[in-house]
Amino acid sequence: MSKSIFIDTTICTACRACQVACKQWHDLPAEETINVGSHQNPRDLSFETYKLVRMKEEIINGKLEWLFFPDQCRHCEEAPCLEAAYDESAIYRDDATGAIIYTRETRKLDADDIIAACPYDVPRKAADGTLAKCDMCNDRVHNGLKPACVTACPTGAMNFGERDEMLGLAEKKLKMAREKFPKARLLNPDEVNVIYLVGFEPELYSEYAVAGATRKGGISRSVALRRMVSPLARLMRV
Amino acid sequence: MKLDRRDFMKFSGAAAAGIAVSGLGFDLKPVKSHAGMLKTRYAKETTTICCYCAVGCGAIVHTSKRGDGRVINIEGDPDHVINRGALCSKGSSLKQLTENENRLTEPMYRAPYSDKWQTVSWDWALDKIAERVKKTRDTSFETTNAKGQTVNRTTRMASVGSAAMDNEECWIYQALMRSLGLVYVEHQARI
Numbered sequence: 001m002s003k004s005i006f007i008d009t010t011i012c013t014a015c016r017a018c019q020v021a022c023k024q025w026h027d028l029p030a031e032e033t034i035n036v037g038s039h040q041n042p043r044d045l046s047f048e049t050y051k052l053v054r055m056k057e058e059i060i061n062g063k064l065e066w067l068f069f070p071d072q073c074r075h076c077e078e079a080p081c082l083e084a085a086y087d088e089s090a091i092y093r094d095d096a097t098g099a100i101i102y103t104r105e106t107r108k109l110d111a112d113d114i115i116a117a118c119p120y121d122v123p124r125k126a127a128d129g130t131l132a133k134c135d136m137c138n139d140r141v142h143n144g145l146k147p148a149c150v151t152a153c154p155t156g157a158m159n160f161g162e163r164d165e166m167l168g169l170a171e172k173k174l175k176m177a178r179e180k181f182p183k184a185r186l187l188n189p190d191e192v193n194v195i196y197l198v199g200f201e202p203e204l205y206s207e208y209a210v211a212g213a214t215r216k217g218g219i220s221r222s223v224a225l226r227r228m229v230s231p232l233a234r235l236m237r238v
Numbered sequence: 239m240k241l242d243r244r245d246f247m248k249f250s251g252a253a254a255a256g257i258a259v260s261g262l263g264f265d266l267k268p269v270k271s272h273a274g275m276l277k278t279r280y281a282k283e284t285t286t287i288c289c290y291c292a293v294g295c296g297a298i299v300h301t302s303k304r305g306d307g308r309v310i311n312i313e314g315d316p317d318h319v320i321n322r323g324a325l326c327s328k329g330s331s332l333k334q335l336t337e338n339e340n341r342l343t344e345p346m347y348r349a350p351y352s353d354k355w356q357t358v359s360w361d362w363a364l365d366k367i368a369e370r371v372k373k374t375r376d377t378s379f380e381t382t383n384a385k386g387q388t389v390n391r392t393t394r395m396a397s398v399g400s401a402a403m404d405n406e407e408c409w410i411y412q413a414l415m416r417s418l419g420l421v422y423v424e425h426q427a428r429i
Contacts, residue, residue: 020330025311143276146323151314154324 002077002098003141004166004193005150005158007070009205010177010184012157014039014053014068018149022051022072025137025148045071047126050134051149058204069205070158072149073122073134074192075100084117085109091131098163098193099136106131119211136193163193170195281310285318288329289402295321295329309336371395375418396422 023030028048033041040055054069079100085091090105091114102123106114111125123133137147145151150160159169170186174197177184181199187210189195196202202209281300288295296318300311312332316323325332334341345363346355358366378394397415415423 016327017325017330020327021313021325024313024330024333139276143279145276148313151316151323152325152330154321154326 002075002163002193003136003160004098004163004195005075005136005147005160006166006170006173006195006197008157008159008173008177008197009067009069010173010181010197010199011155012053012068012070013155014055014066015154016053017152017154018070018158019049019051019053021148021152022134023049025140026050045122045124045133047124047130047132049124050132054206056205058200060200060204065200067200067205069196069198069209070149071120071122071206071209072194073100073136074120074188074194075134075136076192078191080117080119081114081123084114094138097136097138097141099138099141101135101138102131102133104130119208121208166195170197173197278311285315286312288325288332289335290328291401293320295325297325297329297332299332309333371418379419390419391421392419393421395420396424398424398426401426 022028028050031042031046031048033043036043038055038057040053042049042052045052051070051072054071056067056069058065058067075098077098079091079093082091082093082100085106087105087109089103090109091100091102093100107128107130109129109131111123111129111131114131115121115123115125123131125131137145137149140147146160150158159166161169167189170189174184174186177197177199183201184197184199185202187196187198187202191211196209198205198209278300280303282303284299284301286297286299288297296315297312298315299309302308302310314321314323314325314329344357345360347358347363347366348355374394375392378392380389380391380393383389395418397411397420400411403411412423
């Protein structure tokens with residue numbers, strides 16, 4: 001059984017505590033940023049920014065809605081990046097937590113191939129081609145702590161626990177959210193371990209909020225091949 | 239390496255499986271564990287209160303036991319009754335109060351009409367502040383207003399700060415400012 005994060009964006013206030021706590025725990029440096037007319041900062045995820053609160057202003061039913069989306073790796077149940085890499089020294093799944101972990105060995109991989117494989121557009125590369133993204137604070141989780149982002153969240157938008165427990169909480173919160181947001185839905189709950197609850201159409205929050213066949217993440221031939229053999233390979237993992 | 243019987247069975251089973259599929263082109267590199275140890279494992283833990291606002295969130299400071307005593311990590315205290323582990327974005331960055339290469343460690347001075355900052359000594363800076371406060375206060379002090387009422391004030395100086403002070407520090411600060419005759423005493427969080 002894997003661990004999951006449940007993010008209720010309908011109660012997110014975009015305080016960015018999660019974003020800063022992530023930087024703080026991982027000792028990641030700040031980025032130079034410029035004012036682009038949005039409070040979202042920095043503009044995108046990067047090799048040094050694993051967690052980013054995306055902010056969009058949308059007029060919905062004649063009313064201005066400010067949409068917040070704390071973006072991060074989804075730690076997919078069947079991770080396309082892991083399948084695309086096919087090298088456990090570079091990208092592996094921690095069987096105890098379900099976290100998809102990137103190591104320094106990712107520098108040997110074709111970074112663009114891995115990035116293209118991600119339906120959520122999450123991994124980012126350094127100048128030398130090393131890849132980085134959220135590791136679900138695997139060190140903390142193994143030592144009985146919650147991920148830094150979840151610990152920091154002051155509104156309860158971010159939650160962490162066993163997958164079953166989080167799916168249950170997500171369903172419960174979805175029912176509550178529907179009263180206020182008729183279009184509320186969970187994003188790919190059966191496929192990912194970072195489950196989002198959104199109040200409006202997911203495309204409004206981020207282009208890659210939800211995995212879709214029409215966008216990125218179309219399966220390449222090499223990934224399809226690996227997917228065929230991966231159940232067998234997994235069996236071999238002791 | 240010590241193996242008990244059960245481990246031995248597992249081990250030999252895995253080895254057999256490895257041999258069985260090694261000819262098929264599978265990559266059987268061992269899964270590395272990168273999750274082993276927390277960076278705060280051997281750190282000293284001290285509780286503190288966030289210095290930024292009046293909410294008073296509790297935090298845990300992890301400092302190195304290696305003798306340099308540097309801060310390794312600061313995060314919300316899950317046992318604290320106010321915040322139960324949560325912090326805002328400013329609170330989450332508390333570590334940077336001490337561990338940040340961009341932090342100023344010496345007083346800086348920009349002369350009037352200058353466009354440059356220069357490093358000065360603490361003694362020079364404190365003397366200069368005292369000298370200018372005294373001069374401005376003495377030249378602007380009003381004992382009575384236009385109606386002849388006693389006011390004992392100066393309106394040529396203002397104080398802006400400080401959110402990082404605790405209750406007792408604020409009392410001392412207020413006492414000092416009022417004794418100088420300041421009437422504009424403000425807190426930057428309101429501006």
